Amino acid sequence: MPQDFSAAARAADAPGRAEAYTDRDRQRWWTEPAKNPRRTAFERDRARVLHSSALRRLGAKTQVLGPSSDDFVRTRLTHSLEVAQVGRELGKALGCDPDVVDTACLSHDLGHPPFGHNGERALDEVAAGIGGFEGNAQTLRLLTRLEPKTFTDDGEAVGLNLTRASLDASTKYPWSRGAGPVRPDGTTTAKFGVYEDDLPVFGWLREGAPDRRRCLEAQVMDLSDDIAYSVHDVEDAIVGGRVDLARVRLPAEQARVVAQVREWYDPPVPDDELGAAIDRLLALPIWMAAFDGSRQDLARIKNMTSQLIGRFCGAAEAATREAYGTGPLTRYAADLVVPPATLAEIVVLKGVAALYVMAPRESEPLYMSQRTILFDLADVLLETGERHLEAPFAADLRAAADDDARLRVVVDQVASLTDTSAHQWHARLRGMLSEVF
Template sequence: MSQLKIYASDPADSRGRLHDEKRDVTRGPRDDFQRDRDRIIHSISFRRLRHKTQVFVAPDGDHYRVRLTHSLEVAQIGRTMARALGLNEDLTEALCLAHDIGHPPFGHAGEDALQEALAEFGGFDHNAQTIRTLTRLETPYPRWNGLNLTWEMLEGLAKHNGPVAKPTWALAEVNDAMDLDLHSWPSLEAQIAAIADDIAYDNHDIDDGMRAGLLTLDQLLELPFIAERWQMICDRFSDVPRDRLFPELIRDQIGLMANDVLETTQARIDDLGVKSPDDVRQAGQMIGGFSSAMAEKERALKKFMYKNLYHHPKQTGAAEEGKMMVGDLVKAYRERPDLMPDDWASALPKAEPDRIRHIADFLAGMTDRYARNRHQEIFGERVSAK
């Protein structure tokens, strides 16, 4: 790892873990943030991401991204930017790898179904569910529930998009146990992890959309900044067939965005006179991110993607079916808890809101494939939503 800058998070200065741990030399010479990263990688919830929706619900093709491959790509981008800025690469990587763990099956469609089911009980939020999963539902250790992650790791997951004025019930529970200073800004590592997520899915969703035939190059070239970059690539590789050049466009876009973040973030650090991690938290603004010019282009790209990919009729039909399945399963488990596996059924609380939240925990952990199979077992074959 490169030398840490004075504003980077240092594991030697960590605010610690909820449960005190004695060092075990048999576990290898790793610092606290490296241990956090490794605990994420070895967790059951991380492994389940290989069968959770990224863009396409339960994709048939082997080449489409899923939550797991997306998280790995975010980690690569985040780690590279962290190294260039002199930040802690291990903490950045851990945050990138963990950021989507709370997503239920079928992506945002599944989240919408759980939000409706828990509306009168505080609702459902995938970001808070990530923290709930890692602090309560994962149980690999004999003396406590959760992975017992560092304060900096939990803070970064809770606040990667900025201060939290009104935490949801799930986040409030964790904050009550381990005050995460929700009113302040997150570490630079968390800010870089958040923007790495944007860079990854902005560009890789285009790649998957093209592969699926839901997007065309002509549509993309309606965006002036994409058209400009494409022409530069065509000029650079004038002797290469154009059908070989599209991956170069994706790489160029990622590089342009990442370089913009590096230049903009370093300028803000210098302008604000940031000298410590606490300076970052008290800066009163997000430091890590795009320039205003790149942010405007990125917003235009997102608008394009919602119109042409995320809200494509084939996508909305699959999303409606996914939402329907999750909603059906919520109702089934409320009426017949014995339909859940024995360990989940036996642990079901008797009173609300804990009862429905327990059912939501079970459902949120499902993969797309597992949810489909459970739905088929209970309801039989179902005609896909149109």
């Protein structure tokens, strides 16, 4: 992967970046004594996420295919590391503090439960009566409450106690459920970034921020996430034999990709531009005609993914610089500009993975069994109280004020599990289902 996307990246002035952030941006929810003066506040943020147990658990959580699928497939952890690399370089090129962007990228999937988006939808059903479940809102909850690192003098957990700038950068959807931006058709996105009982810290981190607007660092994180999984999910699918490169060149298959993109993502790009994006990608010299699994082809596909990442980041950097000039861009001084043609290319790659990997998977028996595991675990844990909860969650349950709060604790516990531990817990506790019900 290229280390710099342009000369602007090499010319970015680190002191200039530092001056673009204020003491208020470096403030923490709970004031801590000064520590090693050789490390910046944002370097400490990144270290806290990097050493967190929540990040380690992503190593056994599904990205697109389960961690046990094969030795090549990406997990949530490897995906997050790749997002961080992309985001750090793009953010640095624009003048953002690279540690703020890195922290946001490493954090962006911390709240995902076992079994990927399938597990997310299952827990959303479990929590329907208490505000639902959303991986991004769970991320904020982990960073500010659940991940053990910092406590107030009164013993209240404040999570990793990151700076305001890093927390804001990690907030992909800065609104509560149902309060997102209104689309032209009058609907709002189902995505949201905060549960009702986490609104106090959310209000603090968003002080002075424009309503529902993401800071530039969060926008860089979001684009880096899209770029990484659009490119790498296709790479995984090709290497795993799920995408036939010759087949993708057929007009009928390209029409299916466009239809899948429209059904799943519905981007603000006309279908003919999506089709043109496929044509452009297939015409690139780096686009492989076939894949045979040889070491040479493994190297070629790695080069293809690297060049695509550079292509997408370079286009966004150039368009943003054209709009805002050459100085350091941080926080709310600018918005990331992604050219429509680049957006179309990214989303059609997502469409390829969706058509050949993700959509077929939803009808597999395994998909339903994963949901059943999470439903069963939530039922048993809710009915048996603290008996089977891990110690931190057992303490949360004892402190819970009502049934809604107790259910949220159970959801927190289930969401913390990995794919592997969810299976293990279910095998251990499923005998209790008949006793409970």
